[in-house]
Amino acid sequence: VSPRAWWKVGAPAAAVAAAAWAGLAWIPSDPPASGPVDLVTLAPTDESALRGAQHATGRRWVARRDASSGARVLTNAFFRAEAPSPSFDGRWFVFAGRREASSAPAIHRMSLDGSAVREITRGAGEPGEPIVMPGGGIVFTDRAEGPAGTRALFACAEDGSELRRLTFGPHRDASPALLEDGRLRFDRFLRDTGGNESRLTMTIRPDGTGLARSLGSAPAVAASASDAPHGRWGIIPASAGGASDRRELAAVPAAPRPEPPVLTSVVSAARATGTLLCLDVHASRLPAIADLPRGSIAAVKVTRAGGEGAGEVIAEAPVQPDGSFLVEVPADTLVGLTLVGRDGAPLASFHSGVWVRPNENRGCVGCHEPSDRAPANRRPMAVDAASPAYPAGAMKVSE
């Protein structure tokens, strides 16, 4: 073959290949937004008449709102789509949605231009309120084992694998939000026997460890519509792509933003228990406990809290003269604590419940201590009182 022939065939082929390579390199799979973009959840304007279950199953849309070109609905292929949560690079987002009124809801992923839609997980049947986590992975709420209406926080990888439960107890957990320090905040709704709900705002680490009452001072990152700093009401006209006017429920900015740290985890499936270490039960903001004379509390009983078997004593440990105790408890089980006097009579009980994850050693300053209290620097007698043969918190975590 002559050089001329090579030139005739090779040059155009090289040009085509170069163009193709350049094109592929130039067009990312998830193009970033070119300017300020919000992800907006929309509802029909006439939905205000709907109530209860109807309201929860009505239509919703997720729209992209650019500063220049206005709003454009991205989820017309869905019957209901809501709660968008953008990725940290601002290229894609996740949302909860169902394609048909009768189809199962799922968590989906979509590029910011509405392309590359992919189902991530159907969870336990009713997943919702997803948020994108730093380092990959999704956290969402879903139906959980327990009485009707029980919901918990779950986590999974970006492809839906590694599904795991993060919160425990027969309660309704909702509105997860990612905090700037890498932890999660969520609302826990507790029901009394009359069916009335009360709300606690809690924090956990992303592996479900470190359950604590939210102190309210840690700022959240705008990772979901519930945290939108500038969510606002407004009317989106039908010209934006819908059959009728819609009103805006919430908005979240989709701009690239700093990624909170990916917190490490001590959770290990090799261990079925965790430990609770309390430094001083007398450190309490509740007079019923704080006023108890030192030495009057003999032991702490750990009971199953809520649900089947509630009240069953599952662990017990002595309370030391300095008020400390160390007790090993089954993991992933909502437990309550009862302080017991020298005569065996209960002195005080806490039923709202805490849990430990497998291999977690959970520390508490006191029993319902003042929320801003840092611990005193004293070696708790409970760690010395435990038998050397007892592997308190002994763990082996693979690298």
Add this chain to the structure above:
Amino acid sequence: MSPKRRRAMRGLVLAACAVAAAGGGARWWAVGHVAHFTGTQPQSLDCVACHVTGHGGTITDRMRAPRYLSPLDIAVSPDGATMYVTAPDSAELLVVDAASRRPAGRVAVGERPYFVVLSGDGATAWVSDQDTDVVHRVDLASRAVTKTLPSGFAPAGIGLAGDRLVVANALGSDISILDAATGDEQGRLAAGNYPFAVAVAPDASLALVTNLLAAPVAPGEPPSAELTAIELGSTDRGSRRRITRHVVRDAHLLEGAAFIPGRPAALITLVRPRNLLPAVQVERGWMMTGGLGVLDLATGELAQLPLDDVERFYADPSDVVVTPDGRTAFVSHGGVDVVTAIDLDAVSQVIAEARAAGEPLDQLADRLGLSARYVRARIAVGSNPRGLALSPDGSTLYVAERLDDTIGVVDVASLRRVAGIDLGGPRHQTAVRRGEKVFNSARATLQQQFSCRSCHPENHVDGLQYDLEPDGLGRNVVDNRSLLGLRGTAPFKWNGKNTSLYMQCGIRFARFLTRSEPFPFDEQVALAAFLESLEPPRNRHRGPGGALTEAQQRGREIFSRAARADGTPIRLIDRCSTCHSGRLYTDRQRHDVGSAGSWDTVRAFDTPQLNNIGMGAPYLHDGKARTLEEIWTVYSPGDEHGITSDLGKQGLNDLIEYLRTL
């Protein structure tokens, strides 16, 4: 296919197989090689990371060998026109024009100028020199050192009281009172552990000296550091001075001190460690919190208040200054690149309320929510802020941004950093310098509660013991170890399990200590480069040229002896020089010296290097020996830790005298 072509094809296939096998083998070897030297699964097979950028810096680092400034302390002239800034790493006193906010000169001062104080007329500066144990007197008109005044070991803080200098000798754990003009030492006073900063009352009647480290305590006891108050009294040589030793309960790392103008009170910065708790979490100040000490000069009562918020911490509180009107204090936080502005009227109110309620004032620092009542602002500044100084009119705050080689300028009215003064340090950031930034930053810790420096002040050690989680709560309490002279002493940890700094500072470090995100690999490389660059200070116990005293020579013979005093041979394994062998005096093996307690799950511990062992108290793996003597007199009654029972008091003293020279 012809035989010739078939042979060619076979050759090609064989060659491809050989290349593939060689490539696979090389990769297999490389994986093992990286795992061997880092002790971790290879996060990246990046030859350049270790062989070019690690171990002290890149090739360009070594070629350029930049000399950073690392501004530490600032003094402002009485007219406010000029700043004088110590630059320990370049051995200079930097002159900065305050009006133009530009460098205006450099004065070569000793080897490691640390703190600076000016005369009342602004004509003279005195600069402590950590490496040469002197104070330099600098004539600011001629910008020349005119006299050197001998002090104690490693002078740090320095204060001027009339015509006397009060000098905190960090390594000597004492305080020199010097005649500022002649250098005549009028007195040498015992201080606490590692005296650091000096503040002198406006009427020069009282000096406060902070002590960085807590006094060694019995195992399980909470550490407390000393604030030394000296009533200066007469200038007559040998006159009595009243010294009050304020025990700052449950606190250490007292770094800064300042008197409050117009009020009978002074401020110090402090850290409250939680080293006695099993380290199961970071939240709620479980590892440590920062605090502000408020000393009532009339009563001697010392209140401690929190500097942190409930869910956000401001690591490594360092210097403190107070505005001339006595109403606002500023504290630098080296770990989070922040200066906190504090309303002192609100502080007084909080203390008054607590006193009325009968609350222990020195425990208020555990109520983290209190800080919201008096913190006026958190001011973002440059990297690793340390020394602070106010302009004479109190309108401008200057911040030594140590690892940026800049001075931050903060407008006191708006509480904002309005400018940065580039002192002219090298632009190039070496691996060691980047590692130093990682080391001094609390960014990698949950809620930014502490940095590496928080447990290793002055790159050394805090002298505390910690109960880390993975081996069980209450088990294996271990003494912190110095980072000075670390190179070549692997393995690390007392159980000798970490074969490299990469492993020591790796994922387990994040999982069980910082509770946040592990260091990225490039930061690990930089951190390792920095740690390996740390050299121990000059050993003050050696004579000129390394000469040993007679006692030290006798101690050296004991150290390497092969027989007892009565001639009985000593087994090789029982000789000091067997385990403490080589240039660093460690065989880098684990040995059982009978030091394990009932809560230790291992009996044999890593042999520590002995370089500068004299400044490494306390001793043994769990820090139970408060002095070198106690290693043998209390914890080796049966000669478990070498043969010493035949030495007698004199022989043991000789041995210890020698050990201090190592």
